[in-house]
Structure formats: structure tokens, C-alpha cells
Amino acid sequence: MADITDTTKGARAGWRAPRFDWTMAVFILLAVLLVILIVSPLSRLVIESFSDPKTGEFTFGNFAEVFSRKRYLTAYWHTLQLAAVTVVMSVFMALPMAFAVSRTDTPGRGLMYFAVLGAFIVPPFLGAIGWILLAGPNAGWINQVWTSLTGSEEPLFNIFSMWGLAFVIALNVFPLIFIFATSAFDLISSEMEEAAAIHGAGPMRTTWLITLPLALPAILGASMLVFLETIALYGTPALIAIPARFNVATTQLTTFFEYPARIELAMAFSVPMVLITVLLLAAQRLMLRGGTVAVSGKGGAREPMKIGRWKWLFLGHGVIVALLAVVLPAAILVTTSFSVAWAKPFSFGNLTLANYREVLFEQETMRNALMNTIQVSLSGATICTVMGFVLAYMIVRKLVPLAPVLAFLSVAPVAVPGIVLAICFYAAYAGPPLSLYGSSLLIIIAFVTRFLPIAFVSCASGVRSMNPELEEAVRIHGGGRFRALAEVVAPVLKKSLMGVWILVFVICSRELSTAMFLSSYQNRVISILTLDLSEQGEYEMLAAMGVVLLVITTSVVAIGIRMLGRDFMLRRN
Structure with missing residues (x-):
């Protein structure tokens, strides 16, 4: 009996209360912080858009005003136009480069990676400034050269237009399509392309009938992201669309903050943009889950496609995109930064470190x-x-x-x-x-x-x-x-x-x-x-x-x- 008592005492003496799990406490605290960080501001979108600014009561009046004003509807329509044109331009820039880098023996692949990485590093607003200095209708360098060579009073390019705006945005967002398309092309086995070649199909016919259809879900998914990036962009439209008198959704949003600020209208005007974003993101996710070889398979053996003289066309395309997206904007920014007056012709007297x-x-x-x-x-x-x-x-x-x-x-x-x-x-x-x-x-x-x-x-x-x-x-x-x-x-x-x-x-x-x-x-x-x-x-x-x-x-x-x-x-x- 004494032994049992001694054993019990010894067990009690060695017993320690379990330590408080600080790790779990921190995890729960972080989860609460996440809820506050996300839910609190996003809930304002719903609350403010359905609230009467004077009484605070529930109302559909804010949406009624938004959808009854022609100016607001025009901004939506211009935004959709701009996004569609930007997607087409981005696909034209990125898709040939992605195909050349991933599937062909085209030289100069490093240059194409440079174009994509450079386009990502250059902020959209700096790219827009660069193209204003290059292609502004009055003092842009390209138009100055054009006028001096031809004597024409009409500018060669006018960046202050819907097409100019879409072009500048496309130069900044085309890397999205390049990344998705390259990932898709990398996962396609070359066996089917080789089989098509055995049956007499040329490189371009094989690409059109086999390679592109397999990569199409990824390309469409990336195009949706470009569409969403365009409708959400503010800096480039603020620099180009406002002078062009081309009102888009993001520039329209800023007008709601002119005195007196009307946050409830800004929120109501924003709801369609959020709904479009949610729908396109859901569609993109479904598309990329479609189970195609391009986006879900592990890929097979891949041999670079020998495309003969076509490779020089792809190389030329990559050089042009690199020039337009990176080299020309960066060069004009550097030149302007050392200039006393940017619009004057180059001269040593116009150089300064000031x-x-x-x-x-x-x-x-x-x-x-x-x-x-x-x-x-x-x-x-x-x-x-x-x-x-x-x-x-x-x-x-x-x-x-x-x-x-x-x-x-x-x-x-x-x-x-x-x-x-x-x-x-x-x-x-x-x-x-x-x-x-x-x-x-x-x-x-x-x-x-x-x-x-x-x-x-x-x-x-x-x-x-x-x-x-x-x-x-x-x-x-x-x-x-x-x-x-x-x-x-x-x-x-x-x-x-x-x-x-x-x-x-x-x-x-x-x-x-x-x-x-x-x-x-x-x-x-x-x-x-x-x-x-x-x-x-x-x-x-x-x-x-x-x-x-x-x-x-x-x-x-x-x-x-x-x-x-x-x-x-x-x-x-």
C-alpha cells in the first residue's frame, strides 16, 4: 500500500500541466486578422452602394442613377471596347513569341525573354509617358521625324486615341499571354506534330491544326486576364484617355470624388466591374480545368520544330515587340531625363544633370x-x-x-x-x-x-x-x-x-x-x-x-x- 502511495506521489510530482500552444493562438489570431483585412473593406462595397447618402436607409437609387446617366453607360461601353482591342493586340504580340520560344528552333529566344521581362518591369505609367514623348501628335519624336522627312502637317501617330491607348496597354500586359501560352506549349508532346509531318503537313499547317487547338484553353484564359487587367487599369487611361476625351470606367470613378464626394455612386458604379471580374475569373478557372493535354498533362518528348525561313519572321516579330515595349520607351525616358527641354533636337547644349x-x-x-x-x-x-x-x-x-x-x-x-x-x-x-x-x-x-x-x-x-x-x-x-x-x-x-x-x-x-x-x-x-x-x-x-x-x-x-x-x-x- 505504501508502495502504491509513493508511486502516486511520484507521478504527481513529475506531472506538468500542458503548455499553452502559442502556435495555435497565433494561427487563430492571423485568421481573424485575415477576416478583418478582407471582409471589412469589401463589405463597404455592398453597404455603401445600397445606402441612401442622406438617411443611410436601404435603396436601389444609386444603381438607378448610375444606369440612367448616358455618360456612365458610355464609360462602360468604352471600357469594354478598349479591353477587347487590347486583348487582340496582346495576343498578336505575345502568341508568336511564345510559340517561337517553346516549340521552334527560332534564334534569339533570350531577346524575347528580355522583351517579356522588360515589359513587366517597366511600370504602365512610365510606359505611357514614354509613348507620349514618342508619339504625341504635336511634339512626339516620331512625329517630329515624320514631319521633317515628309513636310506633312498631319502626325504619323496620335497616341491620344482609343487605338493609341489600347496599343500602350497591350505593350504592358502581353506578358500575361506569353506566360500562359508558353506554359501550355511546353506541355504538348511533339509526337502528334511529328505524325502530322509524316503525313505531309507543313510546320504552319501542323501548328494551326494541332498545336494551337491544344493550347487554346490556356490562351483564352490568359486573354480573360488581360481583359480584366485592362478594365481595372487607371494610370495609362489617366495619362492618355483623359486628353483624348475617351472616358473609361476607371477615369469616371475619379469624378465621383470631386467635391462633394459621392462615395455611394462610386460604389454602385464599381459593382458591375466586380461582377464582370468574378464571372470571367470563374470562366477562366473552368476553362483551365478542362482536362486538355495543354494545361493538365505532364507533356511528352518535345523536339524543336524546324520551321525553315519562318524562323526569321518570328525573330523579326520578337525584335519589333522588344523595341516597342522596352527599348524605345526606356531610351526616350533616359534621353529626356538628361535634357534641359525634351522637345528640342539633340545637342550637347541641351544635356544636363540638373x-x-x-x-x-x-x-x-x-x-x-x-x-x-x-x-x-x-x-x-x-x-x-x-x-x-x-x-x-x-x-x-x-x-x-x-x-x-x-x-x-x-x-x-x-x-x-x-x-x-x-x-x-x-x-x-x-x-x-x-x-x-x-x-x-x-x-x-x-x-x-x-x-x-x-x-x-x-x-x-x-x-x-x-x-x-x-x-x-x-x-x-x-x-x-x-x-x-x-x-x-x-x-x-x-x-x-x-x-x-x-x-x-x-x-x-x-x-x-x-x-x-x-x-x-x-x-x-x-x-x-x-x-x-x-x-x-x-x-x-x-x-x-x-x-x-x-x-x-x-x-x-x-x-x-x-x-x-x-x-x-x-x-x-
Whole structure:
């Protein structure tokens, strides 16, 4: 009996209360933060659009006013026209390049990758400025050369038109189609093409009858993304469409914030844009799940198709796209940044370093905008990557309740155009009780919300590829979930995480739509300041500021290429 008593006492003495699982507490806290981050601003879209501005009561009056005004309906129609033309132009630019790189023996593939990567790095608003300087109807360099050679008073190009606007946007968004099409072409076995060749079909006939139909779902899916990117873009339309008097949805949205601001109308006007986005994203997902060889198979043996003299045509096409998308805009920006007056012919007397001196040392507004851009980009990329990584781990491993719901919330911002998301954040957080308007924190929160889907999807793909036994081994030896994350999962996925960070950093540095309604005089970023300088006609300093931004982002991407490989930003997860 004494032995039993002693044993019981010994067991009690060795007993320890179970430690509180801080890991799970952090996971639940992060899940709550995700709900607040996504649901709070997006709910404003519904609440404000159905609220009477005077009484706050439920009403359909906002939608009635939106759909009864011809100006608003015209903006919708112009947006759909613009998006359709942009898709056609983007396909024409990207598809031959994707086919040449993936399926043929065309030389100069590195040049084509350069065109795609360069088009991604150059922000849309800088590309638009470059083409205004190149093809403006009065002082554009191309039109000046045309006038001097022909004596014609009519400009060769007028960038201030719907066609000019679609052309400039297409030069920026065609990489989307290139990435999807290349991924599809890479998964197609060359056996069927070889069989067609045996039966007498030439390279182009084989491509038209076999290769393109197999890749068609991916191409259509990418075209839908280009369509959505076009209807959501603000910077390029603000620079080109407004002077062209071509009203589109995003430029129309800004008019609702003229005094007195009518947020309820802005929300109601935004709802059709969100619905279009949701429908096209759903259609794209169904299309890419169609089970075709191009998008779901593992591919087979692939031999480059020998296309004879056609390869020089493909090479010429790639050279032209690289010139139009990267070389010409970058060259005119660099030239303008060193000019006293950009419209004057080249001469040593017109060269100066004063623009860079003002941007970097003398103009406090520009220096602050540059520092704000770096700050929000670094913060946004870091928070987004860490949050996306932890969310992906706890959702994929099903460590918290309602994991599918959290997964849906993590990717939900994809369905909301950036400028609409900015309006939602303005309505939710600009006023009391938080009163965040005028602080960089509001822009950082909006950027994290907007680009969280990029980090989450990429990290979730990496976590799924890992065997959970590695993490369980850490836990068996007494480690917690955070230790498993820090010592096992993160090191294995470090290249993926670094790629996500660089990608989000570059996107944040060039983002304009999301920052549009959230920046004030104190927290302006470069993209916002670009619009102000363009309206003032100060293209020389604008170009200098843009070149500094390009140097920063290009350096970051170059580091990524050095460490992660040439195409780390061009992979489709």
C-alpha cells in the first residue's frame, strides 16, 4: 500500500500541466486578422452602394442613377471596347513569341525573354509617358521625324486615341499571354506534330491544326486576364484617355470624388466591374480545368520544330515587340531625363544633370515620394510574403477550423479591381474611428490585401509539394509548429519565398490604382506624383524620377535572376 502511495506521489510530482500552444493562438489570431483585412473593406462595397447618402436607409437609387446617366453607360461601353482591342493586340504580340520560344528552333529566344521581362518591369505609367514623348501628335519624336522627312502637317501617330491607348496597354500586359501560352506549349508532346509531318503537313499547317487547338484553353484564359487587367487599369487611361476625351470606367470613378464626394455612386458604379471580374475569373478557372493535354498533362518528348525561313519572321516579330515595349520607351525616358527641354533636337547644349540633382537632393516632394515608394514596397512585400506563407501553411495543413473559407478569403481580392479596392479602403479606414487617411500605413495595408493572393497561391503550391513527415519529425523531438516552419518549411521553400518577395516588391513599386484614393500630400508615392508632373508638363524631372525607379526595380530583379534563375518572375503557378 505504501508502495502504491509513493508511486502516486511520484507521478504527481513529475506531472506538468500542458503548455499553452502559442502556435495555435497565433494561427487563430492571423485568421481573424485575415477576416478583418478582407471582409471589412469589401463589405463597404455592398453597404455603401445600397445606402441612401442622406438617411443611410436601404435603396436601389444609386444603381438607378448610375444606369440612367448616358455618360456612365458610355464609360462602360468604352471600357469594354478598349479591353477587347487590347486583348487582340496582346495576343498578336505575345502568341508568336511564345510559340517561337517553346516549340521552334527560332534564334534569339533570350531577346524575347528580355522583351517579356522588360515589359513587366517597366511600370504602365512610365510606359505611357514614354509613348507620349514618342508619339504625341504635336511634339512626339516620331512625329517630329515624320514631319521633317515628309513636310506633312498631319502626325504619323496620335497616341491620344482609343487605338493609341489600347496599343500602350497591350505593350504592358502581353506578358500575361506569353506566360500562359508558353506554359501550355511546353506541355504538348511533339509526337502528334511529328505524325502530322509524316503525313505531309507543313510546320504552319501542323501548328494551326494541332498545336494551337491544344493550347487554346490556356490562351483564352490568359486573354480573360488581360481583359480584366485592362478594365481595372487607371494610370495609362489617366495619362492618355483623359486628353483624348475617351472616358473609361476607371477615369469616371475619379469624378465621383470631386467635391462633394459621392462615395455611394462610386460604389454602385464599381459593382458591375466586380461582377464582370468574378464571372470571367470563374470562366477562366473552368476553362483551365478542362482536362486538355495543354494545361493538365505532364507533356511528352518535345523536339524543336524546324520551321525553315519562318524562323526569321518570328525573330523579326520578337525584335519589333522588344523595341516597342522596352527599348524605345526606356531610351526616350533616359534621353529626356538628361535634357534641359525634351522637345528640342539633340545637342550637347541641351544635356544636363540638373534633373537628377533636383529629384535626388533638391526637390523634397520628389525625394519624399521616392522614399515613400521604397518604404511601402519593402513593407508591403515583406508583410505580404510572411503572411501569405503562414496562411498557406496553416490552411494547407488544415491546422485551423474553416480552412476552405480562409483559403477563399485569401484569394478573394483578385476579384476586385485595384481602384475599386482603394475606394473600399477609403470608405472603411480613411475616416473615424481609425482616420488613417494621409498615412503610409493605409497604403501598406491596401497593398498587402491586394497582393496577398500572389503570395498565398505561390506558397500554398510549395507547401503542398512538401511531405509533412519532415515537420512531424521536428514535433516528435519536442519542437513546435513555428520551429518546424522556421527550420524545415522556410529553408526548403526559401527560393520560392524570395521570388514572391521580389515579385510583390516590383508590383508595389509600380502600383497606381490601389494608391489612387489613399495617398495625400504627405504620403504620395512615385506613381501618384507622376500624374501631377505630367499635368504640369514637367517631363524632364518626371523622366529622371522614373529612371531612378527603374534602376531600383531592375537591380532587385537582377539579384533575383542571379539567385533564382532567369525566368523566376515568368513562371505560372
